[in-house]
Amino acid sequence: MRACTYYAAVFIALPLQGTGTAEAMAVGATRPAESAASAPFRAQPFDAERQFERVWQIVNDSFWDPGFNGVDWREMRKQYLPLALQCEDTVALGAVINDMLGQLRTSHTAYYTPDDVEYYAFLSMIEPANPILRCGIGLDAAKVDGDYFVRALLARDVGERAGLRVGDRLISVNGKPFHPVRSFRGMDGRTLTLRVQRHRDREPFDVTVRPRTVGERTRVFQDATSARAETIGGSKIGYVRLWWLFDPQTTTAFPGIVAGLLDRQKVEGIILDVRDGLGGSYQSYVTPFFLPPAPKVQWRTLSRKGIVDVPSGGVNACDVPLVVLINGGSRSGKEGLAYVLKKTRRALLVGERTAGFVSGGHPQRLPEDAILYTCQEMYEIDGVRLEGKGVEPDVEVKFDIRYCNGKDPQLETARKELVTMILQRNATRAATQPFKE
Numbered sequence: 001m002r003a004c005t006y007y008a009a010v011f012i013a014l015p016l017q018g019t020g021t022a023e024a025m026a027v028g029a030t031r032p033a034e035s036a037a038s039a040p041f042r043a044q045p046f047d048a049e050r051q052f053e054r055v056w057q058i059v060n061d062s063f064w065d066p067g068f069n070g071v072d073w074r075e076m077r078k079q080y081l082p083l084a085l086q087c088e089d090t091v092a093l094g095a096v097i098n099d100m101l102g103q104l105r106t107s108h109t110a111y112y113t114p115d116d117v118e119y120y121a122f123l124s125m126i127e128p129a130n131p132i133l134r135c136g137i138g139l140d141a142a143k144v145d146g147d148y149f150v151r152a153l154l155a156r157d158v159g160e161r162a163g164l165r166v167g168d169r170l171i172s173v174n175g176k177p178f179h180p181v182r183s184f185r186g187m188d189g190r191t192l193t194l195r196v197q198r199h200r201d202r203e204p205f206d207v208t209v210r211p212r213t214v215g216e217r218t219r220v221f222q223d224a225t226s227a228r229a230e231t232i233g234g235s236k237i238g239y240v241r242l243w244w245l246f247d248p249q250t251t252t253a254f255p256g257i258v259a260g261l262l263d264r265q266k267v268e269g270i271i272l273d274v275r276d277g278l279g280g281s282y283q284s285y286v287t288p289f290f291l292p293p294a295p296k297v298q299w300r301t302l303s304r305k306g307i308v309d310v311p312s313g314g315v316n317a318c319d320v321p322l323v324v325l326i327n328g329g330s331r332s333g334k335e336g337l338a339y340v341l342k343k344t345r346r347a348l349l350v351g352e353r354t355a356g357f358v359s360g361g362h363p364q365r366l367p368e369d370a371i372l373y374t375c376q377e378m379y380e381i382d383g384v385r386l387e388g389k390g391v392e393p394d395v396e397v398k399f400d401i402r403y404c405n406g407k408d409p410q411l412e413t414a415r416k417e418l419v420t421m422i423l424q425r426n427a428t429r430a431a432t433q434p435f436k437e
Contacts, residue, residue: 041365041369043367043368043369044367044368044369046089046090046093046368047368048084048085048086048087048088048093049081049084049085051084051090051093051366051368051370052080052081052084052085052093052096052097053081054366054367055097055101055111055366055372056073056076056077056100058364058372058374059073059101059104059109059372059374060073062304062362062374062376063104063106063109063374063375063376064106064302064303064304064359064360064375064376064377064378065106065378066304068104069104069105069106071103071104071105076100076103079100080096080097080099080100083096084096084097090113090368090369090370091113091115094111094112094113094116094370097111098110098111104375105388106359106375106387107331107332107355107356107357107358107359107361107375107387108332108357108359108360108361108373108374108375109361109373109374109375110372110373111370111371111372111373112370112371112372112373113369113370114181114369114370115179115181115182116181117134117140117180117181118371119370119371120132120134120216121216121244121278122363122371122373123216123365123371124215124216124217125246125363126363126364126365126371127365128248131215132215132216132217133213133214133215133216134181134213134214134216135184135185135186135187135188135211135212135213136158136180136181136184136211136212136214137157137158137159137162137164137184137194137209137211137212138153138154138157138158138159138160138214138219139151139152139153139154139157139159139164140152140153140154140276140277141170141178141180142401144401144402147169147170147402148169148170148178148179148180149167149168149169149170149401149402149403150164150165150166150167150168150170150401151166151276151329151401152166152243152275152276152277153165153166154219154220154222154223154243155222155223155226155241156222156223156226157219157222157223158209158210158211158212159209162194162207162208162209163207164194164196164207165198165405165406166401166404166406166408167198167401167402167403167404167405167406167407168196168197168198169196169197169198169204169402169403170194170195170196171195171196171197171204172194172195173192173193173194173195174192174193175193178194178195184211187211188211188212188213189210189211189212190210190211191208191209191210192208192209192210192211193206193207193208194206194207194208194209195207197403198403198405199403199405200402200403217247217248217249220243220244220247220250221247221249221250221253223241223243224240224241224242224243224247224250224253224254224257225250225253225257226241227239227240227241227257227260227261229261229265229266229267232415232419233419235268235269235418235419235422235423236265236266236267236268237267237268237269237270237271237415237418237419237422238261238262238265238267238269238270238271239270239271239273240257240258240261240270240271240272240273241273241274242254242272242273242274242277242285242334243276243277243278244277244278244279244280245274245278245279245280245281245282245285245332245333245334245337246278246279246280246281246333247280251280251281251284251285252284254284254285254288255284255287255288258270258288258289258318259288262318262320267320268320268321268422268426269320269321269322269323269418269419269421269422270289270320270321270322270323270418271322271323271324271325271411271414271415271418272285272322272323272324272325272347273324273325273411274324274325274326274330274334274337274338275325275326275327275329275330275351275410276327276329276330277329277334278331278332279331279332279333279334279335279357280332280333281333282333282334282336282337282340285337286337286340286341288318289318289319289322289341289346289347290319290344290346291318291319295340295344297340297381297382298310298381298382298383299379299380299381300379300380300381300383301360301377301378301379302377302378302379302380303360303376303377303378304376321418321421321422321425322341322346322347322348323347323348323349323350323414323417323418323421324337324338324341324347324348324349324350325350325351325410325411325414326338326349326350326351326352326353326354326391326393327351327352327354327399327410328352328353328354328355328390329355330351330354330355330391331354331355331357331358332355332357332358332359334354335354335355335356335357335358335386335390335391336358336379336381336386338354338391339381339384339386339391340381342391342394343382348394348395348417348418348421349391349392349393349394349395350393350394350395350397350410350413350414350417351393351395351396351397351399351410351414352393352396352397352398352399352410353390353391353392353393354386354390354391355390356386356387356388356389356390357387358379358381358385358386358387359375359377359378359379359387360375360376360377360378360379361373361374361375361376362374362376395413395417397409397410397413
């Protein structure tokens with residue numbers, strides 16, 4: 001676990017209409033591109049002092065607030081350098097660096113190594129033309145009180161096909177303690193035994209899995225395009241999960257995903273699930289749910305370069321009832337999405353308060369093969385700074401994933417709320433139709 005969990009999880013948010021990395025990558029993208037790799041990266045040998053000093057200097061030069069959020073940054077160097085010099089590898093050093101970065105009490109500020117899942121996600125953003133591959137079984141694991149639990153299963157991937165469920169405790173792989181990265185490194189296609197506990201009061205059992213090496217963007221795109229429709233209480237509803245917002249293929253495909261639910265599946269309402277995962281620029285995910293004219297949103301960026309205001313609006317799409325699922329893992333651009341949809345009363349938010357991680361970070365790959373993510377911008381939406389506050393749901397539903405046996409009370413509530421909204425809309429439309437003899 002990171003020494004400062006709240007501030008270590010970092011995700012990018014970009015202006016609504018800008019030239020940020022995620023938007024630039026999306027131009028012309030229609031399917032996952034995991035090719036055209038550049039020369040192999042060669043990491044420098046481990047050197048604790050050099051690596052620590054590099055991180056400290058980058059933050060010193062580029063952190064969004066020259067006052068460092070009230071922290072004496074030079075004093076932090078004096079305090080943490082002796083601890084860094086005691087480290088014997090990059091993982092141990094990363095813990096020290098993240099503890100130091102956590103003192104800034106700001107999101108989008110962390111240090112990642114190849115043992116971190118986030119490392120591969122951000123590397124795929126830094127190097128969009130390279131095949132950023134990772135061997136795994138297509139699940140997101142949350143560490144709670146020292147134990148790993150399945151938080152999400154990506155659609156059509158190994159974990160889902162193996163019968164794993166959200167809430168399963170992940171104990172070991174081939175007898176060694178479970179780790180979301182190390183357990184599967186170099187194990188592509190091999191038969192592994194995953195030890196799982198599904199119920200608190202029952203014995204663990206074994207599940208056979210064969211991990212596969214897949215591009216990070218491919219996995220996320222595959223999940224987003226697995227949107228589905230179901231009929232509940234006579235109403236047909238659609239469900240879409242967005243794991244990353246900054247994935248260019250998902251950004252490009254999203255309007256078509258929504259259109260497919262409406263035109264082919266004939267759904268009467270949609271559940272948009274933005275729980276957990278990563279953030280990104282959210283405009284492309286908002287505009288499909290507004291008929292023109294869409295509301296204007298003022299995005300303000302504060303940084304060492306000054307203040308920039310970016311007014312934005314949107315066009316097209318639909319006015320079907322919409323429910324958005326949020327939780328404490330909904331971060332950055334996902335919080336902007338939730339805020340706009342709530343403020344305009346376009347959607348009902350169900351779940352738990354979002355993370356309050358709404359700032360802009362710049363990821364860079366360091367010579368020792370680590371990624372430093374530094375907050376270089378602070379954002380305000382219509383004069384509201386969501387950093388440290390988050391977005392409150394309209395309907396609060398608590399959800400402890402541990403041993404939940406695949407049950408999802410937040411999703412169940414969203415379904416009920418959406419059906420109610422559909423029935424109310426249908427009744428209103430019927431009441432306004434002219435009477436025919």
